Amino acid sequence: MSLNQRKQERDFSAEVKALQPEVEQLAKNGKLQEAVDKISLLEKQTRNAADMTSTANLLTLLTRLVWEQSDLDLLNSQLTILSKKHGQLKEAVVRMVDEAMNWLPTLKTQKDQGKFKNGTDRWLELVKTLRDITEGKIYLELPRARLTVMLASYHEQLSENAPKEASSSTTPTPSTSTSTTDKDKPKPEPVTSKDHLDVAADLMSDIQVETYSSMDKREKTEFILEQMRLESLRGNWVKVRVGSRKINRVYLKEKDSQDIKLRYYDLMVQLALQDDEYLEACSAYQEVWDTEEVKADPAKELNVLENIMIYVVLAPYNNEQSDMLHKLYADPALQKAPQHFDLVKCFVTKELMRWSGIEQLYGPTLRQSPIFASGSKLGKKTGIKAQGKKLEEIENPGQIRWEELHKRVTEHNIRVIATYYSRITLKRLEQLLDLNSTQTEKTLCKLVTDKTIYARIDRPKGIINFKIKNFKNSNEILNDWSSDINKMLGLVEKTSHLISKEYAMHEASRGKKVIA
Numbered sequence: 001m002s003l004n005q006r007k008q009e010r011d012f013s014a015e016v017k018a019l020q021p022e023v024e025q026l027a028k029n030g031k032l033q034e035a036v037d038k039i040s041l042l043e044k045q046t047r048n049a050a051d052m053t054s055t056a057n058l059l060t061l062l063t064r065l066v067w068e069q070s071d072l073d074l075l076n077s078q079l080t081i082l083s084k085k086h087g088q089l090k091e092a093v094v095r096m097v098d099e100a101m102n103w104l105p106t107l108k109t110q111k112d113q114g115k116f117k118n119g120t121d122r123w124l125e126l127v128k129t130l131r132d133i134t135e136g137k138i139y140l141e142l143p144r145a146r147l148t149v150m151l152a153s154y155h156e157q158l159s160e161n162a163p164k165e166a167s168s169s170t171t172p173t174p175s176t177s178t179s180t181t182d183k184d185k186p187k188p189e190p191v192t193s194k195d196h197l198d199v200a201a202d203l204m205s206d207i208q209v210e211t212y213s214s215m216d217k218r219e220k221t222e223f224i225l226e227q228m229r230l231e232s233l234r235g236n237w238v239k240v241r242v243g244s245r246k247i248n249r250v251y252l253k254e255k256d257s258q259d260i261k262l263r264y265y266d267l268m269v270q271l272a273l274q275d276d277e278y279l280e281a282c283s284a285y286q287e288v289w290d291t292e293e294v295k296a297d298p299a300k301e302l303n304v305l306e307n308i309m310i311y312v313v314l315a316p317y318n319n320e321q322s323d324m325l326h327k328l329y330a331d332p333a334l335q336k337a338p339q340h341f342d343l344v345k346c347f348v349t350k351e352l353m354r355w356s357g358i359e360q361l362y363g364p365t366l367r368q369s370p371i372f373a374s375g376s377k378l379g380k381k382t383g384i385k386a387q388g389k390k391l392e393e394i395e396n397p398g399q400i401r402w403e404e405l406h407k408r409v410t411e412h413n414i415r416v417i418a419t420y421y422s423r424i425t426l427k428r429l430e431q432l433l434d435l436n437s438t439q440t441e442k443t444l445c446k447l448v449t450d451k452t453i454y455a456r457i458d459r460p461k462g463i464i465n466f467k468i469k470n471f472k473n474s475n476e477i478l479n480d481w482s483s484d485i486n487k488m489l490g491l492v493e494k495t496s497h498l499i500s501k502e503y504a505m506h507e508a509s510r511g512k513k514v515i516a
Helices: 013-028 032-048 052-068 072-084 090-101 104-112 122-134 138-161 193-205 217-233 237-244 255-274 278-289 298-314 319-329 332-336 338-348 355-366 391-395 397-420 426-433 437-449 474-509
Strands: 423-425 456-458 463-465
Touching: 013 032, 013 052, 032 052, 032 072, 052 072, 052 090, 072 090, 072 122, 090 122, 090 138, 104 122, 122 138, 138 193, 138 217, 193 217, 217 237, 217 255, 237 255, 255 278, 278 298, 278 319, 298 319, 298 332, 298 338, 298 397, 319 338, 332 338, 338 355, 355 397, 391 397, 397 426, 397 437, 423 426, 426 437, 426 463
Parallel strands: none
Antiparallel strands: 423 463, 456 463
16 A cells, blocks of 8 residues: 555656756765755655655655765754655655665674764664654654664663663752653663663563564564563563563464574563463473474473473472373373483372482482572572562572472372371371471461362361361252252152042043043
């Protein structure tokens, strides 16, 4: 669909063709401003006549001549002026912006070589100019999204070298003026590493690419992944969760999107660990396993299989976890990691496990994994997830997960005991679990409140009863009574009907007329 809604009144193609060599010669002779004036004069005529093709050609010609003469100040001013002219044709502006964006890689290369080190950053200046032009224009949403990615990447690079805390000399002083509102006040320039990271994340989150129809699937998915990654770096995990729901998981299964799939599920694992959702992390690794790139590399596949088995064991017991655990145990492919497979087997088998034996058999291997390693930063709580947490929980998540594994072993043992025992003394339960009375009672109460098992503790006698008694509440008693009354009335009605039938047959046999 064309962006030009006005009817063309005249064709200026011939005039534009004749003007082009003339202005190119003027620019070469150093008369750039004269060339710009001639193009601007004709551009006004083509714009008023709604000649989109000629207008677009003139806009790109003007900006190209200024670029070739390396007058970047004039380039930025002309880009802004041409885009804001009254009745400017949208398609012409789109082509002009596309032409200007082709020069950004060249300026970026010059910047990396240190050309703008002691002066104005021309690359950043042009990016900001183009972003100002594209702001609020739907027909320029795609260039704006791409420019935003560049600017966010620039701020992220600055955050790596910026100081972590602002010095007193750079800290902005609060203004005492009340004449302007907070919205009117310009935002302070980012100083610290966190400031630059916040600017990068805010820039990306302002763009809602999921509504863009002009962006292809891959570019759109990569943009959302970049939004999620930046939000994860500053600890805003709520927005990471929201962004994950914008990704089309069906598209991730396509053959040409395997690299995006791995990036997505890596973020999902990080998100799951922030919430201690180990079953979610296990599901994410199963999706990673179902990738040709992973299955083609034995080392990667082995690492993924080990993570799958560790996380399914770490997950709290429920119907979904139990179902996934048994399905994984039945999969022969998991035997490629024999030691981890044996650990899964211990949780599938209804037998007691000694924690000291688990530590001795599997501890040396598991503690080398980033999941359980002491001092590991995997899943370190950041942002709002770190609020209310102890310093040890934040700084040493590997040790916390090792303690979680101990809890899973204890909970498994209690479920096994509840299966084979109807009653057991508290002392005997402590011996079987290798725990003290406080820890035993706390773990038992948690399983009861989670409705994983049924148990009642007789404290004076020190006995735990696992047998379920069929206690009925008032509603169940009333329902049973109502059912019995209905059955009784049904039998009375049936008996009455049979008596009436017998009486009628007896009277008929005597030849008398039965009165209805």
